[in-house]
Amino acid sequence: MTIRIAFVASETPTAQIARAALVCRFGEVAEDAADVIVALGGDGFMLHTLHRTQGLDVPVYGMNRGTVGFLMNDYSETDLPDRLAAAEEEVINPLAMEAGSVDGAIHHALAINEVSLLRAGPQTAQLRITVDGHLRLEELICDGALVATPAGSTAYNYSAHGPILPIGSDVLALTAVAAFRPRRWRGALLPKKATVRFDVTDPDKRPVMAVADSRWVENVLWVEIRSEPLIGHRILFDPGHGLEERLLREQFV
Template structure:
């Protein structure tokens, strides 16, 4: 597929801004309404932000690494971009939908491409009650936090918390505790993609908890409900042989 009308976006980093100037000089800069593809220059955090901000455009996004980790990005090069875009592999992912009720009565709504996490903010461990599809599955999890991760986000915070890496095509979500104290040996659960997961914060005055959907934070929450937003999809582009499926596999054999 020919993708020649490119909308370039870049993070505020000096290297990304320099790359932006060079690419625009070579390939031009399409207006958002006329573009066929978005090329994002930065790191994984900027890619997540770009996907969220460009959702209404419905355009595929091709990232080039001008950040640190770059798991969601391709290698940077000014040369041959049109050929790389035309031959790119596509990966379609769905974000998580978070609805969090704060102690102030305000309901916070956000989308997360990687994960929704609940984290303690005080000196004492959080106490969480977990339900799946309206049924309480764990009366009390005492922990530093917990998260629900998508397959695309399973190599990020989820993996650092010893959660499983999920194949990109798996219809599964990972529910992973952070430093579980009770039950101490609990390592989390694998849930169907269509599951609705609820977290109730116990003793919120004594053990406050924040909820974070990627980088969107709701402070001092009472309850958090999470589900897969199947009505929303993002298309990422990768160089052949370096797509998300291959990266997820490679991560497990390092």
């Protein structure tokens, strides 16, 4: 059976040239008629494609034509149909962010990797952390804090010295970014079903922005984050190179 493919690519010349070559070789269909969407670019473009196509229930197979390619497969123009037929599927749930800003607006966004709160001025952020309605940290003075999914645990979370989470684990990583007080507090592991709330306790003097993957909200007063089990992003990987293997390999380099 012929696999119907939709090709999408980032705006970089490398990705656009690859897309033209693949379309010429294999043809293409519209995204809503495809069996699989092939995304050409880096991890940022892959996240963009997953967000944009989440309502189609079509798996996405990435090939790296960017810089970072943690969510991507190696690029090849010759054996794509066979690779797609043999690919293994991972399903990941995003985080749902709700944020209230100083102008009274309520903002909603989804994040596949992480939701971050970051200081937006010269002074450190001052945050209060509540988990499932229970106050857990009265005051965190820091450059920021984030909640990461297992799929996103090797990204910004890992750079901030947070833990790498196994892809099948029902946990989230709560990680501080350059914590000043408590100085040695690195964060916590939370159940996947937990709801995390950050309150910005000095928004006038210490403004904070919230970022859900690449979407940001300025001057937030509070942010609530939870996993969204009703949305599942379907990602395809070559056999033996799925997220579980990549997460393990990342810990031994």
